[in-house]
Structure formats: structure tokens, C-alpha cells
Amino acid sequence: MLLELKEIKVHYDGLEAVKGISMNVAEGEIVAVLGANGAGKSTILRAIVGLKAPTSGEIWFKGERIDRVAAQSIIRKGIALVPEGRKLFPHMSVHENLQIGAYARKDKDIAKDIEEMYEHFPILRERRSLDAESLSGGEQQMAAIARALMAKPDLLLLDEPTLGLSPLVRAEIPKIVRDINQKRGVSILLVEQNARLALRLASRAYVLETGTISLEGDTETLLSDERIKRVYLAG
Amino acid sequence: MSRRELAKWVGLPLLALLFLAAPFIFNDPYYQHLLILICTWSILALGFLLILSVGQFTIGHAGFMAIGAYASALLTTKVGVSFWFALPLAAVIAAIFGAVMGWVMLRARMGAFLLLTLCFAEVVRLTIVYWPSLLGGRAGFPNIPRPDAIFGMAFDSKFPYYYLILFLLAVMVFVIYRMDRSKFGLTFKSIAQNPPLAQSVGVHLMRYKILAFTVACFFAGAAGSFYAHYLTFLSPEYFTVWKSLIVQMYAIIGGIGFMIAGPIAGAAFLVVLPELLRATETFSFILYGAVFILVIFFIPGGLLSLPQQVGVWRQALRRRAKIPGGIRPWQYLRPGS
Numbered sequence: 001m002l003l004e005l006k007e008i009k010v011h012y013d014g015l016e017a018v019k020g021i022s023m024n025v026a027e028g029e030i031v032a033v034l035g036a037n038g039a040g041k042s043t044i045l046r047a048i049v050g051l052k053a054p055t056s057g058e059i060w061f062k063g064e065r066i067d068r069v070a071a072q073s074i075i076r077k078g079i080a081l082v083p084e085g086r087k088l089f090p091h092m093s094v095h096e097n098l099q100i101g102a103y104a105r106k107d108k109d110i111a112k113d114i115e116e117m118y119e120h121f122p123i124l125r126e127r128r129s130l131d132a133e134s135l136s137g138g139e140q141q142m143a144a145i146a147r148a149l150m151a152k153p154d155l156l157l158l159d160e161p162t163l164g165l166s167p168l169v170r171a172e173i174p175k176i177v178r179d180i181n182q183k184r185g186v187s188i189l190l191v192e193q194n195a196r197l198a199l200r201l202a203s204r205a206y207v208l209e210t211g212t213i214s215l216e217g218d219t220e221t222l223l224s225d226e227r228i229k230r231v232y233l234a235g
Numbered sequence: 236m237s238r239r240e241l242a243k244w245v246g247l248p249l250l251a252l253l254f255l256a257a258p259f260i261f262n263d264p265y266y267q268h269l270l271i272l273i274c275t276w277s278i279l280a281l282g283f284l285l286i287l288s289v290g291q292f293t294i295g296h297a298g299f300m301a302i303g304a305y306a307s308a309l310l311t312t313k314v315g316v317s318f319w320f321a322l323p324l325a326a327v328i329a330a331i332f333g334a335v336m337g338w339v340m341l342r343a344r345m346g347a348f349l350l351l352t353l354c355f356a357e358v359v360r361l362t363i364v365y366w367p368s369l370l371g372g373r374a375g376f377p378n379i380p381r382p383d384a385i386f387g388m389a390f391d392s393k394f395p396y397y398y399l400i401l402f403l404l405a406v407m408v409f410v411i412y413r414m415d416r417s418k419f420g421l422t423f424k425s426i427a428q429n430p431p432l433a434q435s436v437g438v439h440l441m442r443y444k445i446l447a448f449t450v451a452c453f454f455a456g457a458a459g460s461f462y463a464h465y466l467t468f469l470s471p472e473y474f475t476v477w478k479s480l481i482v483q484m485y486a487i488i489g490g491i492g493f494m495i496a497g498p499i500a501g502a503a504f505l506v507v508l509p510e511l512l513r514a515t516e517t518f519s520f521i522l523y524g525a526v527f528i529l530v531i532f533f534i535p536g537g538l539l540s541l542p543q544q545v546g547v548w549r550q551a552l553r554r555r556a557k558i559p560g561g562i563r564p565w566q567y568l569r570p571g572s
Binding site: 049050051070071072073074075076080081083086087088089090091092096099100101103104147151 | 428429434437
């Protein structure tokens with residue numbers, strides 16, 4: 001297993017936001033976490049990257065326990081996060097955002113990799129010297145993903161990548177995510193409210209309800225599950 | 236030549252020349268005294284802004300200046316060290332205090348940090364007040380020696396003092412400039428703009444916050460040492476909370492978007508303004524308050540952003556729309572950072 005969560009509990013101000021969940025991501029896999037607002041999806045990601053310490057339970061990554069590792073060291077282990085909402089440094093140019101994405105790297109290939117990101121996302125090359133905050137929602141999402149990839153992670157955590165995007169732009173996200181997974185061999189843990197999109201993309205999924213996993217399994221099984229159909233795929 | 240290059244190759248040398256020639260242009264001890272104060276407070280205000288640039292708001296910076304000042308006074312009078320050793324030593328002592336206190340205080344969130352710095356500055360001041368046998372107490376610390384002559388320059392007029400403090404200011408400006416231009420610059424920016432994200436790309440927040448705090452305290456200590464030997468007398472009244480607050484005003488009124496020029500411009504403006512109006516000390520506090528409010532409301536980016544602000548006004552007039560704010564200081568102060 002690449003990533004393994006064992007009985008993770010997270011408290012916010014004494015309130016139990018995540019109530020002892022276990023999940024895992026295998027190498028090369030895309031795994032989705034579904035759930036409504038406040039189900040604890042983002043909290044799990046924050047716990048994995050060390051921004052919020054879990055109250056109990058263990059997190060293992062590549063055979064190493066990481067639930068007490070400081071946030072700034074997590075990226076050096078090979079996990080990069082594209083957070084929800086404020087996903088870039090707003091008053092830095094796109095280029096600077098990509099540069100700082102490689103902050104934890106020591107090698108000399110950074111300039112080459114930025115160039116590669118521009119090949120992959122041509123729109124970012126056009127916007128390279130603009131402040132990140134002046135980009136559109138879709139462009140920001142691409143910039144944020146490119147920034148995370150600059151760290152050359154083995155595992156990419158995506159927090160609601162389609163939130164706030166127009167339907168047209170939203171339709172591009174699955175292709176981008178699949179590309180990253182297949183061409184770069186990056187495993188992906190995807191948190192989404194948009195169940196239809198997430199289930200199409202991932203091979204396995206966990207359904208989160210008020211801090212506990214209510215359902216888990218292959219996406220094909222889940223897609224035919226009556227409850228999933230009624231609650232998450234209706235309409 | 237582009238406008239940027241013009242500013243760099245013509246503007247900067249002219250400005251440097253102006254600073255160098257200032258005591259000759261204003262060849263009067265009183266004006267020279269004001270010039271010296273401008274440089275001294277600029278160092279403090281630059282430190283304030285350096286700390287703000289990693290997302291922390293200090294209102295106790297005068298406390299570290301006091302540490303430098305009294306350390307230097309003690310070293311020269313009680314230990315018998317020359318001023319030229321006492322000054323760097325005092326700066327290092329202030330920096331050590333800064334590093335240790337920073338290590339403790341910077342863990343706190345913005346609001347708590349603000350109160351902690353305030354408390355620390357007060358503790359420093361009260362220590363001075365209640366330790367008269369060593370630090371002179373309320374009555375003050377008298378007979379601090381003037382600096383010994385150096386390079387054939389005796390400290391018997393304002394000139395050498397001015398050039399000494401200008402040198403210290405220049406060193407600080409150079410250090411900040413180099414930090415800004417190196418990888419540090421981007422790192423500091425990232426911390427100010429989005430702390431959790433900075434951490435997730437691998438920035439060790441605490442390390443950089445302590446670094447910025449320590450550098451700021453180092454120069455506050457150096458300025459304090461200078462101040463002690465310039466006045467040859469120290470009183471705890473020089474280092475009250477008001478001093479810290481005014482230092483913060485210098486930076487904000489000058490413009491916190493201007494990492495180096497802002498605090499210097501603000502200090503120059505606020506030191507000279509009460510003199511122009513022949514204000515007493517009490518009145519100058521009221522004046523500062525009024526200026527502060529006016530600047531925040533009408534030129535939220537600070538005095539140096541006036542050219543852009545005029546552009547904004549003109550555009551607004553043309554569109555007859557409401558004036559959009561520009562950069563307001565509190566936008567830099569995000570909760571939870």
C-alpha cells in the first residue's frame with residue numbers, strides 16, 4: 001500500500017470531525033472520497049499532509065509512519081496537496097508559483113520541468129507573468145495542479161478540483177487527472193462532491209458521512225448501488 | 236532606457252547622493268538632529284515591516300531597541316568596552332533576545348503574538364524602571380560616553396553621528412534587499428500570502444519567522460546602541476509602547492507595499508511634520524492619529540502609493556464610480572496566519 005490510514009480520528013475544538021476512519025491508496029491508483037459538505041473530506045486531507053494533527057490513529061506512507069511528521073516535511077516524503085479554495089499564492093506570478101512548487105527539491109531540473117508544465121498547460125505559459133489571483137477559476141486550478149506536480153510527488157491529493165468551475169472547464173478536469181495518473185504514474189486521492197465525475201474517474205471510492213465511512217468499494221459496484229444512485233447521482 | 240532602468244540608474248544614485256549630502260544641505264544642528272532621528276526610526280520601521288512580511292504584527296519593537304541601548308550603555312560604562320565593540324555586541328544581544336523570544340512568541344497566532352510582543356516590551360521597560368542600581372531606573376542612565384573618534388572623525392558635531400546611523404541604515408537596507416532578491420524573497424512572500432500552502436510546499440514557517448524576527452531585532456539593537464551614545468543618556472520613557480506604535484505608523488503611513496522605501500518615507504514624513512507645524516509632543520500624538528486615519532482612508536496603500544492612488548481617483552471620477560480601496564493594510568493581516 002502506498003498510503004494507509006488506520007482508525008484516524010480528528011477533532012476540531014473538541015468536536016469530532018473524523019470519527020475513526022480507515023482507508024488506503026495503492027500505487028498507481030485513483031481513489032475518490034465522496035461526501036457532502038461537512039462530511040470531513042477536507043479534514044482527512046489536512047490530516048494526511050500534517051496541517052491538522054489527528055487525535056488518534058496512524059497514517060502510513062511508503063511503509064513509514066507520517067502522522068506526526070511536520071507539514072513542511074510531508075512534501076519531501078512525496079505527497080503534494082492541491083487544497084480547496086486558496087490554492088495558489090495570489091500575489092505571485094504564475095511562474096513564481098511553479099518555482100515555489102519545487103521548493104523542496106534539490107535537483108537542477110526545475111527550469112526544465114516548468115517548461116514541461118507550460119507544454120502541458122499552454123495557457124499557463126501565456127499567463128506566466130500575471131499574478132495568480134488574476135487568473136480565471138479553471139486557469140487557477142491548472143496552475144495549482146501544475147504547482148503541485150512541480151514537487152514531483154508520488155501521491156497527489158486533490159481537494160474538490162471542480163468546485164466553482166464552469167461546466168465547460170469542469171469537463172476538462174477528468175482528462176487532466178487521468179493524464180497525470182497514467183503518464184506520470186502519480187497516484188491520486190481525489191476528494192469530490194461531484195459524485196458522477198469522481199466515480200467515472202476513480203477505480204475505488206469511499207463515501208463519507210458525518211465523519212465515518214458509510215460505503216466503500218469499486219466504483220462499478222458503487223455506481224449500481226441504490227443508495228448512491230438516490231443520494232449522490234440523483235438528478 | 237525604460238522607466239524602470241531610469242529609476243535604477245538615475246533615481247537611486249540621486250537619492251543616495253541626497254542622503255549623503257543632507258547634513259550639508261540642512262547645515263544646522265537642529266535639522267541634522269531630525270535627520271538622525273529619521274534614520275534611527277527608519278531602522279525600527281524597516282524591522283517592523285520585515286516581521287510583518289512573514290505575517291506577524293509586532294507592537295513591541297521598541298523593547299528590543301531598549302535592550303540594545305542599555306546593553307551598550309552597560310558595556311561601555313561598567314565593562315569599559317569601546318563603543319565600536321559595544322555596538323555590534325549590543326546588536327547581537329538584542330538578536331539573541333529576539334531569537335529566543337521569537338522562538339516562544341511566534342508560535343502564537345496573530346492576535347496573541349501582538350499582545351505577547353507588547354507584554355515583552357513592557358517587561359523590558361519595567362525591568363529598567365525597577366532596577367535603578369544597575370539600569371538607572373526612572374531617573375535615567377547618565378554619562379554614556381560618546382563614540383571614540385574613528386578614521387580621524389571625532390564625534391563632536393552632528394555630522395559623524397548622521398553618517399554612522401546612515402551607514403547602519405544602509406547596511407540594513409542592503410541586507411533586506413539581498414534577502415528579497417534571493418530565494419528568501421519568494422519564501423517570505425509565500426509565508427505572508429498563504430501560510431498553510433507555504434507549509435505544504437515545504438517551507439519551514441517557524442524557521443523563517445524566527446529568522447525575520449531575529450534580523451529585525453539585531454538592527455533594532457544596533458539602532459538602540461547608537462541612540463544611547465548619541466543622546467549620552469537613556470530613560471525608560473524613550474522605549475514605551477507609544478514608541479512601538481509610532482514605529483508601526485511610520486511603516487504603514489509610508490506604505491507597507493514598499494518593502495524598503497515605505498518605512499523610510501513614513502519616518503521622514505512623520506518626524507518632519509510636527510516640526511513644520513511647530514507641534515508640542517502631546518499635540519504631535521494627536522497629529523499622528525489624524526494623519527494615520529486620513530492615510531488609511533484615502534491612501535490605503537500609504538504615501539508612496541499616492542501616484543497610483545491619483546490614477547485610481549481619476550479613473551473613478553471618469554467612471555463616476557465609487558473609489559475602490561487599493562491595498563489596505565489589514566488585507567495583509569489574514570486571520571490564522
